[in-house]
Amino acid sequence: MKQGIWPLLALLLLAPAWAADMPAQGDAEKERLRQMVKEVLREYAASLGPKHLNADARGLMQNLGQDNRNFMRTHKPAYFKPLVQGQRPRATVVTCADSRVHSHAFDATPDGDLFMVRNIGNQIATAEGSVEYGVNHLHTPVLLIIGHSACGAIQAAAGDYSAESGPIRNELDTLQVPKGEAGINSVLLNVHNQVKYAMAKFEPKVISGELIVVGAVYDFRDDLKQGQGKLAIVNVNGETDARKLAQLEIVQAMEQPAPRARRGATAY
Numbered sequence: 001m002k003q004g005i006w007p008l009l010a011l012l013l014l015a016p017a018w019a020a021d022m023p024a025q026g027d028a029e030k031e032r033l034r035q036m037v038k039e040v041l042r043e044y045a046a047s048l049g050p051k052h053l054n055a056d057a058r059g060l061m062q063n064l065g066q067d068n069r070n071f072m073r074t075h076k077p078a079y080f081k082p083l084v085q086g087q088r089p090r091a092t093v094v095t096c097a098d099s100r101v102h103s104h105a106f107d108a109t110p111d112g113d114l115f116m117v118r119n120i121g122n123q124i125a126t127a128e129g130s131v132e133y134g135v136n137h138l139h140t141p142v143l144l145i146i147g148h149s150a151c152g153a154i155q156a157a158a159g160d161y162s163a164e165s166g167p168i169r170n171e172l173d174t175l176q177v178p179k180g181e182a183g184i185n186s187v188l189l190n191v192h193n194q195v196k197y198a199m200a201k202f203e204p205k206v207i208s209g210e211l212i213v214v215g216a217v218y219d220f221r222d223d224l225k226q227g228q229g230k231l232a233i234v235n236v237n238g239e240t241d242a243r244k245l246a247q248l249e250i251v252q253a254m255e256q257p258a259p260r261a262r263r264g265a266t267a268y
């Protein structure tokens, strides 16, 4: 399709007329024609030159390329060696896919250490296999579920989403929050729901102490008044009382300085 889009447009304009003229038995023929048009469109899309490229798309690819070159330059073989050998992450982490939520807010060196599962609404039901993989196959001792302030998925689930597509509706159906409650209370409720779901799902591991299920909120709007950007622990194995949480060793550990050498932070 290097010659341009005009032959394609002509085909698109003529195709419905041909299809309409066809007798009823021509359904297969219409379908064949539709597929032909789609194929031509695909070829055209693949031939798009730089002048068609969206400025944001171009900028993004430039950023990705530059950052990756920097990464390759600053990371030597010693950095990759343990990663090539395999992974032994310490946490399976379920977060929202929201672009404002990334692990660098709470882990400067997540490589090889956090098994990340992301989806809309930081939920288990729509990514159950991935969560099982982290907990049952990689044996992470922690399952960390992280909600966040200003979550669009929670806002959508608390409203009328009947006009959304089937796949999106399916992923909102599994977020159980009250209608009209789109704020931090529903974010918290969803985290608690996910912890409950996980505890039932992995009950033997939780009871034996092999797995701790932690619920948290990455609060970049300071809804919880603990500081902007705080990763606030709001649930540990079903415990949600703030005073009791503060007394738990696992929560107190977050306030202690970490040793310099950390897994996933191999010198490079």
Ligand SMILES: [Zn+2]
Pocket: 096, 097, 098, 120, 121, 122, 148, 150, 151, 152, 153, 154
């Ligand atoms: Zn979200």
